[in-house]
Amino acid sequence: MKICRYVPRNTASPPSPRYGLIEGENVVEIAGLPWSQWTRGEHSSRLADVRLLAPVEPSKIVCVGRNYAAHAAEFGNEVPKEPLIFLKPSTSIIGPEEPVVLTKYSKQVEHEGELALVVARRCSHLRDPEDALSYLLGYTCLNDVTARDLQKSDVQFTRGKGFDTFCPVGPHIETDLDPSSLLVETRVNGAIRQSGKTSLMIYSAPFLVRWISRMMTLLPGDVIATGTPAGVGPLAADDTVEVAVSGIGVLRNPVRAPQD
Numbered sequence: 280m281k282i283c284r285y286v287p288r289n290t291a292s293p294p295s296p297r298y299g300l301i302e303g304e305n306v307v308e309i310a311g312l313p314w315s316q317w318t319r320g321e322h323s324s325r326l327a328d329v330r331l332l333a334p335v336e337p338s339k340i341v342c343v344g345r346n347y348a349a350h351a352a353e354f355g356n357e358v359p360k361e362p363l364i365f366l367k368p369s370t371s372i373i374g375p376e377e378p379v380v381l382t383k384y385s386k387q388v389e390h391e392g393e394l395a396l397v398v399a400r401r402c403s404h405l406r407d408p409e410d411a412l413s414y415l416l417g418y419t420c421l422n423d424v425t426a427r428d429l430q431k432s433d434v435q436f437t438r439g440k441g442f443d444t445f446c447p448v449g450p451h452i453e454t455d456l457d458p459s460s461l462l463v464e465t466r467v468n469g470a471i472r473q474s475g476k477t478s479l480m481i482y483s484a485p486f487l488v489r490w491i492s493r494m495m496t497l498l499p500g501d502v503i504a505t506g507t508p509a510g511v512g513p514l515a516a517d518d519t520v521e522v523a524v525s526g527i528g529v530l531r532n533p534v535r536a537p538q539d
Contacts, residue, residue: 309388331338333374385426391507392465392522395421411488415456475508
């Protein structure tokens with residue numbers, strides 16, 4: 280099942296976002312939130328007649344750093360002995376086709392394509408890693424856009440990863456998926472920059488859900504970004520960056536110059 284968040288195109292007044300199910304070339308509206316009680320509505324729109332938004336509005340985005348050994352190695356870092364986690368602000372989220380806006384405070388903004396987990400049920404202090412995936416609604420694509428020079432100078436990650444538009448998410452949430460061996464790729468202007476399978480992650484998806492729940496309560500709609508494969512690289516104005524995850528789809532965003 281593909282769950283999306285969308286607005287109709289070409290309306291006279293600003294429309295309110297809706298949740299829906301993508302079924303072929305159509306979107307069927309649902310009543311209620313997808314991680315709680317919801318019912319299938321009667322209203323259907325052509326996919327071409329709606330604009331997809333970021334499919335989540337999380338209270339927090341929990342990111343995992345250096346979760347692929349090759350990515351850790353490309354920066355000369357050791358593999359973490361425990362998951363290295365940090366937060367991105369919810370204000371950094373944008374949806375598919377929305378522009379990533381570079382910042383004038385950085386000269387080295389880079390892409391980081393990732394598999395993202397979307398939480399369905401409140402969870403805290405989970406014990407059984409095998410049961411952890413039952414707390415998820417599904418999976419989506421995420422780009423952990425990073426001002427690499429600021430990340431290096433600050434040591435901690437908040438500023439370098441927290442700018443507005445630095446967290447594209449989408450295009451939808453896929454509920455029926457095994458996250459253990461998915462191909463994650465990032466393309467810039469059609470050229471593959473990153474390619475790696477989630478089977479290469481140091482800490483698996485169920486382990487991460489359980490481990491993070493020991494530090495903080497995860498709420499419905501929260502997002503866990505599971506880390507990026509090797510091959511991160513620069514983004515420039517007028518680029519198009521795509522994050523593709525097998526079984527989900529492609530998250531595509533244009534890149535724009537910094538705003539004054």
